Amino acid sequence: MDQQKTRQAPGLPAGAERLLAGPHTGVLTTLRRDGSAHLAPVRFSWDDEAGLIRVMTTGSRAKIRNIRANPDRPIAICQAVQFRWITFEGLATVSEDPERVAEGVRRYILRYAAPPPNLPGLVVIEIAVHHVMGIL
Template identity: 45%
Template sequence: MTIDVRNPDPDYLAFWQEWQLCTLTTHRADGSPHVVPVGVTYDPRAGLARIITNRASRKVAHIRAAGGAGAPVAVCQVDGGRWATLEGTARVVEDPAAVAEAVRRYEERYGRRPAPNPDRVAVEISLTRGMGRV
C-alpha cells in the first residue's frame, strides 16, 4: 500500500512512533546493498526521517560518497505482519542544532537519551515514497 509521506494515515504514523528497531539500506561503491540496524524517527510535517550515528560509520561514508545530491536510501521496520518502509534521499548533517533535534526525536521515540558523542552526526532523509501494511 502506498502512503502519502507528508500526510500518513493515523495507524501508519502510530507504527512509526512505537519502539521498533529499523533497518537502513544504503549502497556500496559497487552498487551492492549495505543494510544495518538503526533507530529512525519520522517527521511527516517536514517530510523527513532522521537517524543519529557516528560520523565514522560506513553508512555515513556511503551517503557522503553519493555526492552533494544525496544518496537514495530506504528505512524499514517490521513487527509480525505489520511493516512500513520510507524511501528518499539521505544527506549527512553536522549542524549542532539539527543533530540536537535528531537526538531529541530519538529520545522521544525510544525513551532514552543517547550518551554524549562528540562524533555524532544526523542522517536526514528527504522522503519521496512510503509504503506498508499496518
C-alpha cells in the same frame, strides 16, 4: 484486512502512526560504491511535518560513507513489527550542524525515552522522504 498502501510523503498511510509509536528499530539500506546493498539496524524518528526521517549515528560509520559517496541515490529504511511493516524511501544528507543534531536527539528521545549513545562525532542522517509504503 489490511492492504498494501502507497502514497507520497509527507503524510503517512492510515495506521502508520501506531506502528511508529513503539520503540522499534528499523533497517537502513544504503548503497556501497560497488552498488551492493549495506543494511544496518538503526533507531530513527519520523517528522511528518517536514517529511524527514532522522537517524543518529557517528560520522565514521559505513552508512555515512555510503550516503556521502552516493548523494543522488535514494536510500530506504524499513521497520517491521510482526506482520506489519513500513518503508520510507528518499534522498539523504548527513549533518554535523549542532541545531540539526540537537533536533535529531530531541526526536530520538521522544520516541525511545532515552538519548542516543553520547559518542564522539555524533551526526544526524536526514532522509527527505519521497515515498512511503507498507502493510499496516
